[in-house]
Amino acid sequence: MSDCTDVDPAPRPVTGPRIARLVRQLEGAADAEARDALTEAFWAEAARTGTPLVEELDDAPGHRAVTFLWRGHRATRRVLLMAPGITDPERLADSLLRHLPGTDIWYLGHRLRADHRGSYRMVADISAGPAPADPALLQRRLLALRAHGGADPLNPARIPVRWRDAQDSVFALPDAPPQPWTGRRPAVPRGGVERHAVAAGVLGAVRDVWVYLPPDAVPYRPAYEPGEQGRLPLLVLCDGDMWFDRLGLQDTLDALIADGVLPPLAVLAPDAVGTATRRLELGGRESYVSFLADEVVPWASARWPLTARPDRTVVAGQGLGGMTALYAGLTRPERFGAVVAQSPSLWWRPGLEPGAVAPDAVGTPWLATLAAGLRDGLPGGARGAAVHFDVGLHEGALAEHTEALQAVLRARGHRVTRNLHNGGHDYACWRGFLADALVELVGTGLDVNAAASQGGTGPAGRSAVCSAGLPGRPATR
Known part of the structure; x- marks a missing residue:
């Protein structure tokens, strides 16, 4: 290599x-x-x-x-x-x-x-x-x-x-970061996937929500604190219709859990419905974040043993969904303590017509301005969110914009990592890096090299070259 x-x-x-x-x-x-x-x-x-x-x-x-x-x-x-x-x-x-x-x-x-x-x-x-x-x-x-x-x-x-x-x-190409957990792997325990209609009062609609629950054959993680015994870490993921109905994310989750690098966890993933609805609802919109935090998560927590800890709750998305995840982590840190923002649409700002895209040359992203203006300190003494970015080198000014946002977030006490990869605005890249980010944010701590005997290798077992265009390391932290 x-x-x-x-x-x-x-x-x-x-x-x-x-x-x-x-x-x-x-x-x-x-x-x-x-x-x-x-x-x-x-x-x-x-x-x-x-x-x-x-x-x-x-x-x-x-x-x-x-x-x-x-x-x-x-x-x-x-x-x-x-x-x-x-x-x-x-x-x-x-x-x-x-x-x-x-x-x-x-x-x-x-x-x-x-x-x-x-x-x-x-x-x-x-x-x-x-x-x-x-x-x-x-x-x-x-x-x-x-x-x-x-x-x-x-x-x-x-x-x-x-x-x-x-x-x-x-x-x-030969030096592209491996994606060992994508695709169905035979002979591993299967988790369950269900699709539920959930009343979205704040949106004035009903939304289908995909629910992934881990395999029964894999025991839950031990308690992290009183009241957490047997409770599952949680991923709230935008665009469930793409991730579960099209991409088969459940196969990736099954493999990660089987390899021992990810604890059994639950996933709640609302449908995006369609292009027009997605453009109207996703982005830095309080209504959609309220739907996730105040309706979807409580609805699911009443049915399954889900964690109440923000540091074990990840919100994630891509494009406009990535913008939604960032906004959720910044404005609702008591609910979402970890964020995965893949190619987030940082061009988004209030007042844009639905479907309009602000030009790249917008200077400091609106979200960075918002983050800089948030009051110091977090509710209940909570720590800042752990924020992870995945950004393609072929996405225009996004690398520059995430760098600006990263500086503001760190100054506000958030822990930020960023992976610059040689790709574009592309699910072919996101599906592998989403698995890596989950391992980083809520993983078991097992060295991923130890998973090789079961067919998995991950970030710690990879060559660091070529992942970020930066000497000697694949990501900036």
Whole structure:
């Protein structure tokens, strides 16, 4: 494994060695039959090895040439790659695959740092006629084309897509942090998942809430204090419909508990319902935090043995859900003593129209201003929340904004960790780092290397290189 902490993580166009060799072979082919044979041999190799093609570069040992492929046909006019952290939504034409003349091969190569992980989808444009010459019109056509994207047929690694019955493809380069707890593992005790309709009075609605309870075969942790005997640590997680209905988070939790690195715990995860509702309710909104703290948690605590300790209660989310988790931890520390904010939408601020996104150049995030203005001291002498950030290096100004917020939170007595990883705004990254964060915040304290005999390895057993772009360590603390 190479040490690439000082290597530029920015994607750069590149022609990979395999495509370059194929071009030379096609140029030297005697006739059309020989070219067809070379093309078929290329696709057979791609089917055998899988895609995208990942190749070493002699002049860039900390990088890999990553080549995305599409097998076209006579009607194929253009092929668009959509990959968080690689595709620029404002310049979609830059992510159009190139056609290798005289073949059905479409390709696009990027030089990526060797710890990159991400999801992607592709779509072929089979509309008649040439592409618009006007860049603005071409951008408009490609924007419309995105809705029809799907998984790479030659890549078996998949992840569900939100809100629709589709999948994205996933790739992970050799130095990407491992994700040992994702996916179903055979022969481990299974927890239970239930879906309940819960009255959300503060929202004026009823919300479905996913409930995960640990396997009966695994005993509860010993008491931490009087009254806590047999009570479960708790995770309150935004976007339950994605995490449980689509991503199968229960399999990850089962594996973590079976490996002994996470105690048996419960999870409460309300549905996001849909895009419009999610935009209206999530963010720094008191109403939704009240729903979580004053309705969902008490409802569940009346039915199952859940902890009442804030330091054993985690609130977590991604994007707008990450913003919600931060707001909950800051304003309700007596309920939520630990926060996992993955790619939080720090552009959010009161007064934005639903669905609007504030530009990156907003200066100090609103939440940092709010945190700085909160009164000193916490209710009942409570400690500051433990706050963990996961931030992709390809998420615009988010790294800068979380750094600003981190400084304010520490000054207010919160304990903050931040993991900068080589990825984008992407569930392909979040699902692995969520497991790591839970181990860090409410884990058993077992060295994760001890879990290797049962198939698990975690943060302590990983190489520290390439995770944050910082010398010698994967996270800032």
